[in-house]
Amino acid sequence: MxxxxxxxxxxxxxxxxxxxxxxxxxxxxxxxxxxxxxxxxxxxxxxxxxxxxxxxxxxxLSEGARHLSLGMQIVSFLGAGALAASLFFLFYQYWGYFATATQVAILIAAPLVSLAVACWVQRFDSSGYYAKLAGLVSFASWILNIVMLGSIFNLTPSPNAFAVFAVYGFLLAYVLQVRLLLAAALICSFIFIGAQFGTWMGSYWIYVGQNPEQFFLPALFFFALPLWVSQARFHGFAAIYQMLSVVTFFVALLVLANWGGGSYLPWSPNLIEGCYQLTGFVASALLVFYGMRARAVNLMLTGNVFFALFLYTKFFDWWWDWLPKYLFFLGVGLTAILVLMVFNRLRKAQQYSLQRVQVSGGQS
Missing domain, CATH: 1.10.287 (Helix Hairpins)
Known part of the structure; x- marks a missing residue:
């Protein structure tokens, strides 16, 4: 076992x-x-x-135990946040009393000691909750370490800090098998890659959110990563990779579909918005079909949500100003019924194909 x-x-x-x-x-x-x-x-x-x-x-071994496990996950997350905050305020409370060498030694020791504690606890904790809590504290200590060292030596803020955060987050996530740390590492990776790309394009890295196109390539890369490198040994990691990538990709698309001024493309804002609106419709529909074929319910639901968002924002642009409000919402409701009918047909077709496979398998 x-x-x-x-x-x-x-x-x-x-x-x-x-x-x-x-x-x-x-x-x-x-x-x-x-x-x-x-x-x-x-x-x-x-x-x-x-x-x-x-x-x-x-x-x-029961539904009650499963509900308690969910509660334990929430409590461990809140406990990790509270311990990290306690560590942060403890540092600031007594920070001025230490010499610079002592401050540096404490900052270096904090994440290392917490990592050692997390690995030691993991050996005896079959549930994994206490090890995850220690891992989250270690990640918070690592962030505090980088931020405080930069403050001590008056270093210029740089997006490279997010690369350091991401590397340590990935390390902790795979050693301790903590999905929350994987999500944190992915978010740091998106910020670093987007900021670095923006720097190459001539903008200051702190304005990373002003050009959403910077997130397309990292989102596609991390979405495909579980398809290239199996994550079967790590519970829920593949879903985290793909869900965060999908949300990042479609949020960027949605922003550009309504704000063409944030694009690098040398076209008129109206043309840029129209192209990204069409791309959003096609990409969300493709995600729905991919989720159905891969039996990834979360991806299918995410595709449905973003398809509806692109559709309703387009309806708002077309009709809100000149249609009576009751006709506007009637149109939205009828469109929802039409989409529901299409998805119902697809669902029945999928069930029919599954039944055919089962029947042929039984006959053979």
Whole structure:
């Protein structure tokens, strides 16, 4: 059991629970009857399996346990934030009493000590929550380290700091398997790449958000990264990569579709906005189809949301000023019904193809 991931262990435990629930229903209807010896053997096998999964990967064996796990994740996040804030204010409270060499030593030691604590706790913490909490504190210490060292030596602010944040965030995320740290590292990576690209184009890096086109290439790169490098050993990492990349890409598209002045293209703002509006429609529709084919529900829902946003902003541009408000919202409602009908047809087509595969598989 030690060579499987927590995702695989949780899926196996859910499979056992689903089998027991279906077995109980079939037994009540008289469709499935086991002898006492067979039923006892199956029950003992499942009990042993669930115990091993729980000991190895701390899986949730009931809905109540799953809800508690979600609560523990929230509490660990809040606890990490509180500890990081405590560390920050502790530094500032007594910072002036230390010599420069002592300040530097403390700043260097803080993230290293917290990283060592996180790795040590991970060896004994089967749930992983305490190790994740220590990892978040270590990441906050690392950020504080860079910021305070820059202040001590009066260094010019630079986007390279976000590259340093990202590297340490990726390291902690993969060592401790913390999705929140992966998300933080990705955000830092987007800021660094966008700021660096803006610097190459002649603007000051701090105005990274004024040219959203700078985020297109990093968003596409990080979206494709899980397709090139498998993330199967790390629970939820592939989804974090793709969801954050998709949101970044489409937010940039949405901004450019309504503000052509933020583009590097040497065209008129109206032409730029029209091109990006069309791109937004096509890209969001393609994301919906990709999510359906890859069975990635989150990506499909995200594509739906952004398709609706592009559609409704376009409706607002076209009709809001000259249509009566009741006709405007009537048009929006009818369009929603039309889109719902299209998605329903696609859903039925997908279910029909799945049934055909199951039937052909059963016949073979």
């Amino acid at each position: 030690t060579n499987i991931t927590k995702t695989q262990a949780q899926a196996r435990a859910d499979q056992v629970r689903a089998f027991r629930a279906e077995q109980a229903v079939l037994s009540e209807q008289g469709l499935l009857q086991f002898s006492d010896d067979t039923a006892s053997a199956i029950r003992q096998y499942h009990d042993k399996l669930l115990y091993e999964l729980q000991q190895a990967q701390d899986v949730d």
